[in-house]
Amino acid sequence: xxxxxxxxxxxxxxxxxxxxxxxxxxxxxxxxxxxxxxxxxxxxxxxxxxxxxxxxxxxxxxxxxxxxxxxxxxxxxxxxxxxxxxxxxxxxxxxxxxxxxxxxxxxxxxxxxxxxxxxxxxxxxxxxxxxxxxxxxxxxxxxxxxxxxxxxxxxxxxxxxxxxxxxxxxxxxxxxxxxxxxxxxxxxxxxxxxxxxxxxxxxxxxxxxxxxxxxxxxxxxxxxxxxxxxxxxxxxxxxxxxxxxxxxxxxxxxxxxxxxxxxxxxxxxxxxxxxxxxxxxxxxxxxxxxxxxxxxxxxxxxxxxxxxxxxxxxxxxxxxxxxxxxxxxxxxxxxxxxx
Ligand SMILES: [Ca+2]
Ligand SMILES: [Ca+2]
Numbered sequence: 385x386x387x388x389x390x391x392x393x394x395x396x397x398x399x400x401x402x403x404x405x406x407x408x409x410x411x412x413x414x415x416x417x418x419x420x421x422x423x424x425x426x427x428x429x430x431x432x433x434x435x436x437x438x439x440x441x442x443x444x445x446x447x448x449x450x451x452x453x454x455x456x457x458x459x460x461x462x463x464x465x466x467x468x469x470x471x472x473x474x475x476x477x478x479x480x481x482x483x484x485x486x487x488x489x490x491x492x493x494x495x496x497x498x499x500x501x502x503x504x505x506x507x508x509x510x511x512x513x514x515x516x517x518x519x520x521x522x523x524x525x526x527x528x529x530x531x532x533x534x535x536x537x538x539x540x541x542x543x544x545x546x547x548x549x550x551x552x553x554x555x556x557x558x559x560x561x562x563x564x565x566x567x568x569x570x571x572x573x574x575x576x577x578x579x580x581x582x583x584x585x586x587x588x589x590x591x592x593x594x595x596x597x598x599x600x601x602x603x604x605x606x607x608x609x610x611x612x613x614x615x616x617x618x619x620x621x622x623x624x625x626x627x628x629x630x631x632x633x634x635x636x637x638x639x640x641x642x643x644x645x646x647x648x649x650x651x652x653x654x655x656x657x658x659x660x661x662x663x664x665x666x667x668x669x670x671x672x673x674x675x676x677x678x679x680x681x682x683x684x685x686x687x688x689x690x691x692x693x694x695x696x697x698x699x700x701x702x703x704x705x706x707x708x709x710x711x712x713x714x715x716x717x718x719x720x721x722x723x
Contacts, residue, residue, distance in 0.1 A: 411445045418532055419443065422553065431557045439524060439557060439567065446529040449521065449574045453545075454535050463683030463708055470510060470712040471719065479505050479720040482514045490613055493595055497617035498627035504616045506717035508580060510709070515580040515606050519572040523585070527553045527576045552576050555585035564588065564601055579603030580612045581619070591619040623702035624695065629676065631700065631714035632693040636663050637686065646686070648693065648707060651677045657692065683707050 423436045461469075483490065483505050494501040505514070512518050531549035536542035556576075559565050565578075572578030576585065580603055583591060592601045595614025602611040638661030645652075645660065655674045662670055662680065670692070678692040691697075691711060700710035 412533070415445050415532065419528070422528075422531075422550070426554055426557055429554055431554070432561055435557060435561055439560065440528075443525050443528050445532060446521075446525055447533075449526045449529045450533050450535060452574045453530060462688070463711065464688060466708050467712055467715065470708075471716045475509055475513065475716065476719045478514055479509045479716065482509075483720055486609060486613070489610055493610070493613040493617045496614075497621040497625075499617050499620045499625050500717065500721065502721035503620065503625075503631070503713070503717045504613060505720050506713050507616055507620070507703070508612070509716055509720075510713050511582040512580055515609075515612075518580060518582070518604065519574075519578065521572060521574050523570045523572045523576050523578050524553065524556050526572075526574050527556060527585075530575070549576065552585045555589065559585055559588060564592075565604075569604060580606070580609070581615055583615075591615055591622060593618045619703065620699065623699045625699045626695045629694055629696055631696040631710070631717065632678065632681075632691055633718075634665050634715075635670070635680070635690055635692045636665050636667065637661070637680070637682075637690055638663075641686065643686065646680045646682050648679050648681060648698070648701065651679050651698075654678055654692075662692065681707055681711065683711060 419440045423433075423440055426436045426440075427433050483501065487501070490501040490504060494504055508514050527549045531546050531553055534542060534545045534549065536545055556570070560567060560570070570578065573582065577583060578585075579588075579592075581592075583603070588601075588603075592603060592611070592615045594601050594611060596608070596610040600611070601615075602608055603615070605611075635657075641661065653674045654670055654676045655672050657678055657680070658670045658672055664670065676694055678694050679697065681691045681693050681697070682688060683691075691714075693707075693710065693714075697710050697714060700713050701707070703709075703713075
């Protein structure tokens with residue numbers, strides 16, 4: 385009697401359990417139809433239909449990347465907190481060692497593009513900890529989830545964001561079709577950046593080069609970094625790196641410096657800033673050059689550290705549109721350059 389009573393109970397509990405599992409992994413309604421529509425769009429743009437099926441069919445909707453995307457607050461940390469993490473002593477030491485280990489190759493590609501090797505190293509340090517962490521998300525699954533469901537309160541901004549990721553899906557499949565990457569290696573950040581340089585699929589086609597000329601564009605091979613170095617140098621060159629100039633430096637402002645002169649949209653010659661009382665941190669005068677333009681950047685306000693960003697600071701911002709990013713790459717590169 386007891387036996388007959390318990391068996392259905394087990395089955396009942398098991399069915400409930402399956403139900404919970406199923407809910408946790410359920411794709412949203414319309415996901416299948418959306419993928420079918422995406423497939424015909426991709427095929428229309430020249431992606432092989434069989435490849436599109438093979439890639440799109442198994443894709444699941446990943447709610448976690450939507451959460452990460454919605455959580456992205458521009459000022460989650462103060463700059464000083466952010467810099468403490470991004471330019472910590474370990475990262476500086478590892479950057480100096482990385483530079484020493486790859487000096488010959490680094491300087492070869494840096495010299496060809498007219499950019500400093502220390503800046504290449506700093507960019508790789510900030511992007512992926514010198515290749516140590518390139519991301520574990522399935523890039524295409526993340527992109528598809530974002531293209532389907534990225535959330536923004538403004539409908540126009542939401543459409544723009546979803547369209548952006550949709551375009552990246554096309555370039556991802558093109559990367560597979562062009563055999564630049566294997567499906568199983570296609571891992572990266574929740575937002576779809578991949579490789580030691582963290583390029584987006586579209587920007588792969590803009591910036592990645594075959595540095596050593598062996599016919600492959602290797603972006604994931606820690607044993608052969610020539611393409612990574614050549615690509616970083618090429619990218620810096622393309623975003624307008626000015627040879628022979630610094631990125632910027634820390635400065636001190638006089639008391640009552642007008643707030644209206646602070647910000648990355650204001651560019652004035654160094655001679656202007658010098659007359660406005662801007663000095664080096666110890667009080668020594670700025671170089672008087674009238675040819676170099678600079679912006680005063682105070683990421684934590686006038687009470688925090690203040691920097692002057694030259695044209696190369698703005699080049700960093702064209703790599704990643706963030707003052708924080710540009711400042712940590714710059715300050716890390718300075719520390720790597722003077723071991
Ligand atoms: Ca190559
Ligand atoms: Ca190679």
